[in-house]
Amino acid sequence: MKVPKHILIAEDEKFQRLKLRKACTTAFPTTRISTASNSLEAIQTASAENIDFCLLDFNLGDGTAKDLIPKLSIAIPDCPMIVTSASDTQDVVIESIRAGSADFIKKSDAFKPQKLANQVSDVLERIWLSQQERRKLDRRLQKIRSTASTDPLTGLLNRRGVDERLNGADRRTIDRRAQTAAICIDIDHFKQVNDRHGHKAGDVALGIVSRLLRRRALNRDILARWGGEEFLVIKPSTTYAEALLWCERLRRELSDTPISVDDESFFITASFGICCVPSTEFNASIFDRADRALYRAKELGRNRCSTWAFSNFLDFVKPGELSSLQAIEDVLSRYEKSLSDTQQEHLAPHSRAVGELADHIAKLLTLDDEARQRIKVAGRLHDIGKVAVPESVLAKPRSLTAAEYYAVMRHVRDGSDIAAERCDLPEVASLIEQHHDRFDQHGVRWLQEASVLPVADAICTMQTDRPYQQRRTNDEIVEEIVTEAGMQFSPAAVIAAVRAMDAC
Numbered sequence: 254m255k256v257p258k259h260i261l262i263a264e265d266e267k268f269q270r271l272k273l274r275k276a277c278t279t280a281f282p283t284t285r286i287s288t289a290s291n292s293l294e295a296i297q298t299a300s301a302e303n304i305d306f307c308l309l310d311f312n313l314g315d316g317t318a319k320d321l322i323p324k325l326s327i328a329i330p331d332c333p334m335i336v337t338s339a340s341d342t343q344d345v346v347i348e349s350i351r352a353g354s355a356d357f358i359k360k361s362d363a364f365k366p367q368k369l370a371n372q373v374s375d376v377l378e379r380i381w382l383s384q385q386e387r388r389k390l391d392r393r394l395q396k397i398r399s400t401a402s403t404d405p406l407t408g409l410l411n412r413r414g415v416d417e418r419l420n421g422a423d424r425r426t427i428d429r430r431a432q433t434a435a436i437c438i439d440i441d442h443f444k445q446v447n448d449r450h451g452h453k454a455g456d457v458a459l460g461i462v463s464r465l466l467r468r469r470a471l472n473r474d475i476l477a478r479w480g481g482e483e484f485l486v487i488k489p490s491t492t493y494a495e496a497l498l499w500c501e502r503l504r505r506e507l508s509d510t511p512i513s514v515d516d517e518s519f520f521i522t523a524s525f526g527i528c529c530v531p532s533t534e535f536n537a538s539i540f541d542r543a544d545r546a547l548y549r550a551k552e553l554g555r556n557r558c559s560t561w562a563f564s565n566f567l568d569f570v571k572p573g574e575l576s577s578l579q580a581i582e583d584v585l586s587r588y589e590k591s592l593s594d595t596q597q598e599h600l601a602p603h604s605r606a607v608g609e610l611a612d613h614i615a616k617l618l619t620l621d622d623e624a625r626q627r628i629k630v631a632g633r634l635h636d637i638g639k640v641a642v643p644e645s646v647l648a649k650p651r652s653l654t655a656a657e658y659y660a661v662m663r664h665v666r667d668g669s670d671i672a673a674e675r676c677d678l679p680e681v682a683s684l685i686e687q688h689h690d691r692f693d694q695h696g697v698r699w700l701q702e703a704s705v706l707p708v709a710d711a712i713c714t715m716q717t718d719r720p721y722q723q724r725r726t727n728d729e730i731v732e733e734i735v736t737e738a739g740m741q742f743s744p745a746a747v748i749a750a751v752r753a754m755d756a757c
């Protein structure tokens with residue numbers, strides 16, 4: 254039998270109030286009883302006490318139970334109430350039930366403890382059962398919703414699930430002051446995986462990707478299977494540099510993870526497209542940018558990460574347009590409004606100076622005209638990959654985090670890819686790719702042509718004030734590069750560079 258813990262009796266007549274209290278005490282000996290002599294007192298008691306059942310006389314001195322029940326429902330929501338009255342006319346019963354009373358008991362029956370106990374218990378039992386049913390329905394509804402928003406194979410969200418998360422609680426939890434990254438991931442040559450190893454292998458591969466995603470993701474991240482072999486990750490409170498390094502680590506881990514199906518084992522790779530924006534600008538169009546970057550990663554050979562900023566610049570430049578110094582100036586002046594101050598500094602005065610000094614060094618090394626032309630263009634373009642490095646990283650005065658350092662050094666590969674795609678001069682891409690290389694990485698077999706840019710770049714950097722270091726005097730620079738001859742720099746290039754500096 255269900256027993257209330259604390260009953261509130263509202264009855265305006267003292268004698269009847271005492272009789273009701275006595276009946277309740279007899280019916281429920283362990284239950285606490287509070288009483289009120291009018292509606293106002295009933296509301297005050299209900300608000301102050303932990304009432305879980307109300308027995309209300311229909312006619313109270315300052316109103317009826319019909320008016321009192323809605324007010325009590327605000328003070329004690331979901332608390333069951335029974336109305337009692339000496340009259341059991343149809344109007345009184347109907348008005349009580351309509352107002353929200355769970356049942357009606359005639360006053361003469363309410364005075365009888367057994368009858369009162371039975372009726373109160375019946376009401377509590379009925380409410381308990383309906384709450385149970387309600388919970389069951391809620392659980393079923395939740396399961397149906399979860400099935401509709403989840404990909405059955407991987408257990409990740411589907412498109413509908415992503416929409417729901419973005420329109421629901423996640424919208425509020427995304428830190429509006431931070432940045433949000435959208436990442437599109439696509440398994441490379443997935444059709445071949447299915448054709449060569451069967452559809453079961455394809456499903457296993459999808460399962461491996463989703464497992465790695467889950468392992469590397471944070472609780473706040475949104476993970477989804479976006480289509481056949483395509484995945485979407487939304488990373489709130491994540492900078493461009495963090496997203497880039499996260500993708501690169503995931504890309505490497507995936508390519509090193511063997512996929513075993515029956516007795517066969519094979520490897521897969523994936524391509525990544527990344528777009529990172531201030532959280533206040535985040536909307537579904539960001540997915541298209543990430544997808545555009547993914548397309549570029551595929552186009553450039555797959556198994557790589559590509560960013561929207563990089564992809565956007567490549568879209569802007571026509572094939573072969575970066576083959577002459579004049580054309581490079583034209584492209585950059587047209588693209589100027591998309592560049593930050595520090596990007597402009599790196600891509601204009603600094604890169605021009607590196608190109609000129611590199612040409613001077615190449616001339617002193619007696620390299621032929623074609624090599625000098627390639628060096629001049631490579632010098633002018635060597636930092637072009639910085640079009641994809643955000644100002645917050647490029648202009649940071651303090652020491653860089655691992656992710657920021659990785660994002661800055663990406664300019665070497667991005668710059669080389671840009672040159673390979675948009676410059677018709679063979680080997681320029683390779684010169685850019687090596688512009689941060691060290692002599693002791695290569696030794697004497699390092700092509701002289703490739704050894705020029707690193708020393709020219711270092712000299713021009715030291716001649717300029719940077720957020721992280723002050724410019725140095727020419728004597729200090731000469732001392733630095735001579736010290737590094739045979740280690741960081743090619744000895745021949747250092748000798749030519751010192752002569753070039755003396756000539757200036």
Ligand SMILES: [Fe+2]
Pocket residue numbers: 635636664688689710
């Ligand atoms: Fe560089």
Ligand SMILES: [Fe+2]
Pocket residue numbers: 603607635636710714
């Ligand atoms: Fe540079």
